[in-house]
């Protein structure tokens with residue numbers, strides 16, 4: 001039995017502007033015949049590419065949730081050639097709670113694909129996205145941020161395809177998005193990420209990291225809104241032209257795990273560099289302080305490799321295992 005138990009309040013085959021809920025069955029003490037209401041919007045006009053856009057894959061990442069709703073409100077079906085399917089709060093219980101993972105089942109949606117139609121709510125949502133929505137999609141745009149713990153400046157994440165022709169296609173997509181930075185990586189086709197789900201469905205998968213730290217940056221939100229319009233225009237789903245981006249995207253890759261710095265002890269993290277700083281091997285990255293232990297000197301953190309700082313931890317309080325920095329090297333060829 002691989003049938004999804006999700007009931008859709010809208011008809012994805014129908015032209016026009018529709019919104020409703022994808023109903024995830026949820027029978028609990030306070031609501032015997034209840035459902036989890038995942039908001040879904042379809043804007044369809046005839047044949048053409050199908051674009052699936054996700055916000056709230058992680059519930060504490062807010063720019064995508066706001067940008068996708070404002071995009072949906074701004075578009076009329078006659079401006080579209082094809083279809084936009086939008087889930088602004090993809091893991092609804094997590095987004096409602098402002099948490100990365102679902103408070104119902106602790107599920108991390110972006111580790112849960114391809115999901116399970118008989119599983120927990122997060123697994124049912126993952127299965128619905130992969131087998132009902134991505135199965136008909138040509139493109140996936142999954143909008144993330146650093147969440148409550150990390151901060152990014154706008155960055156696109158895109159897999160590196162093997163052929164030069166596909167690589168040119170990807171570069172055109174990056175140019176259309178106009179993000180200042182992109183991280184190129186090899187897709188893990190068998191993994192639980194949305195990019196893996198897109199690859200399994202032969203859809204072009206783009207993940208965006210926009211801000212974070214549990215807040216919304218107005219500047220980044222506006223950059224995101226313009227990037228989404230440019231992307232839709234670039235693939236001829238939306239008429240018109242948006243202002244062009246004059247600064248080319250800088251491409252990066254993360255060569256290995258030791259381009260991340262993690263806390264190894266509990267304490268208070270004091271960063272010494274900023275996002276986009278160029279750092280050298282051995283350079284001071286920050287300190288872990290131990291305020292309860294007066295005689296103990298702070299632990300010094302250093303970068304292992306020359307790199308550019310991509311993401312930075314926001315809260316000072318850390319325990320062993322918390323990610324403090326992501327760094328990457330620029331790809332110039």
Ligand SMILES: [Zn+2]
Pocket residue numbers: 057058061110144145147
């Ligand atoms: Zn995320």
